[in-house]
Amino acid sequence: MTATREPEDPELISKAIQSALLEVHTSLIAHVVSWDPLTQKADVRPVTRGTVPTADGDQVTEDLPVIPGVRIAFFRSGGFSFTFPISVGDPVRLIFSESYSGTYRATGADASDPGLVERFGLSSAVALPCEERDANPLSPDRLDPADAVIAPSLRVGGLSALPVAMAALVQSAITTAITGHTHTGVTTGAGVSGTGALAVPVGSVASSNLKAEP
Numbered sequence: 001m002t003a004t005r006e007p008e009d010p011e012l013i014s015k016a017i018q019s020a021l022l023e024v025h026t027s028l029i030a031h032v033v034s035w036d037p038l039t040q041k042a043d044v045r046p047v048t049r050g051t052v053p054t055a056d057g058d059q060v061t062e063d064l065p066v067i068p069g070v071r072i073a074f075f076r077s078g079g080f081s082f083t084f085p086i087s088v089g090d091p092v093r094l095i096f097s098e099s100y101s102g103t104y105r106a107t108g109a110d111a112s113d114p115g116l117v118e119r120f121g122l123s124s125a126v127a128l129p130c131e132e133r134d135a136n137p138l139s140p141d142r143l144d145p146a147d148a149v150i151a152p153s154l155r156v157g158g159l160s161a162l163p164v165a166m167a168a169l170v171q172s173a174i175t176t177a178i179t180g181h182t183h184t185g186v187t188t189g190a191g192v193s194g195t196g197a198l199a200v201p202v203g204s205v206a207s208s209n210l211k212a213e214p
């Protein structure tokens, strides 16, 4: 008589749970493969191989696919946004949604059905541009105990933003202009001299890494 294993066998249940968990994705690091600044979406390649079960109950690793159209999760709310450049090869932190979020993204509707039965799947990821290798920390001058540091440059506003004038440079430029200006048509005695040539060179007072709209 052949013994049969009952379905409630703890070992079987454990293996089934372990196998199911292999399909559950929560968070991974990935590299940006391509990036579309118009849609703010990127194709990304997970850097860690996935683990898949074999027919004999074992496990092997395999490359996870490039995930297309992953939204870069820039901070934005209330009409404000905070963005920075994304480059091919940048590492990003992927967060996988517990339910499919494509329907919401397409419709913006409250209380919508997911539209796709998927739990913690690869297709509902967002990418946080916050990852880096241990060997590539920020240089110490990017951190300050008293100030928020945004480097290497910052633009406040749209494409029409202009370089901001720096107080010390403005003072220096005005001083130089006043002390160095000349007159044409200089006359002596009660005569009237010509107009003085006094000009502050705008470019010399402009910040090279801070621009703002008027």
Ligand SMILES: [Fe+2]
Binding pocket: 181, 183, 196
């Ligand atoms: Fe003068």
